[in-house]
Amino acid sequence: MGTLISGGLVKNAGAVAWSEVDTQEAALIARCNTGDQAACADLVAIHQRMVYSLALHLLGDRDEALDLSQEVFLRVFRTLSSFRGQSALRTWIYRIVINQARNRQRWWRRRHRSSQVSLDDHLQQFGDVESKTEVLPDRQLASKEASARIWQALDRLPFDQRTALILREVDGLRYDEIAFSLGVAVGTVKSRLTRARQSLRAELLGLRT
């Protein structure tokens, strides 16, 4: 439920209910559980981009993200029968991605930091990429340099703070969805977002001076 005020959608934070799983999604899950290959292909097609994107943002390496996203889908199909609609399927998959990424991120980032994707290289190769929230053209031009610095600072944040901020800003998850994905309380999500933004704002202020 939401209320439109001053052009912004104000959402009520609350527990994720069974209603999060809509009828179409529930039917897809049921078909997958019966071994329907077409349904499994549909499930992968629907979620593959967001799974790969989150894995890439958390790990910073394309090959690693591709490998991780395969593991995530394998785990999804192995444990889909235990999914009881306690959240939206997307949020449940996010949780698997985060847990898998957390396991390998600790040792992998230290050993493969040199091969991580540089944001400048990425922008040179692919140009600007789409985002879910509209960014005004003048501000977009102004924040290209800031974006690189922000992402560098983001890379230095603790895993949980970085994950919370990416889930919020890139994937647009609500606080309660982030809380479920991270397996923490909503209050913890708020504090992590606040601390992460304070660090990035300090970076931003340093950029201005």
Add this chain to the structure above:
Amino acid sequence: MIPYVGCEYAREHLDAFVDGELSVDEQVAVESHLRWCRTCGARVEDLQLIGDSIRLGSLAPRADDEEAQTVSHVHAGVLIRVRAEEELSLAARFREMFTDMRLLWPALGATSAVTVGLALALSVLHSTTLERPESLATMIDSLAEPGGERNPLMPGNSARVDRLFGYVDSDRAGGISMPRALDDGTVFESIPEEDATFAVAAVVSRDGRIANYELLNSERSGRQARNLHANDVEMLDAAVRQSRFAPAQTPVGRAVAVNMVWLIVMTTVQTPEPRAIRVPPSVAPTSRIPPAESIEETPLKRSDRLQTSTTA
């Protein structure tokens, strides 16, 4: 009426304000604060700039670019792996196991051999621990049951019976009755009628049988003593085995096995030879009285036995 809120309250809620996670009242209050507070307004702009910068630098591939196509192809491989895992599930592996019988028979043979070997080892272990009298298991077993055949007591005053729990403590004073013979000695009649003395150390079991015995001493007199001694011992053996006793009992009436020394004495009682009766010749008999013959009675022989039980 719009409530007034200060910078402290506003700053605590700026992140949720930017994220659209405030309630309606909180949203209205923060917005009213931002209308006049330029500091908090600048902070909100920074937060929005951070969000925009993160989204701008997002590495997510476009739906139509080459990387997205690669991702799609790779994920198609996931379905192949899922299908392969299902085919290699436990049931499928079980079925495969029986397709090649060359492995099945050796496996069954090895399993059988291991089972038989294990059973043999256990049986040997069991027999050595319980059957061998010097083994610790047997000792523990016999000590756990005072008054049993393996741990017989000594009758008399050398044992104590706990009246409350009914157990027998052989190391303390108490009263255990002597076993009493039930037969009248007929079992010994097969032994030749000669004077003999046998001392037998025996264990009288709880059901009144001779469980264990040993011939301690035997003495014999008479003309055939040497020739018949070996046979006598055999007959004594049979007689001892056939003997029945009323088992020894504790004061609380519990039958217990006891050690005893059984003294078997066989005597021959012979009446003295009577004098000859002579009639004086002065008395003339009218008729001839045949001379009295000496009455020589057949010696009354009676096998008797004296049983004496003494504690060993």
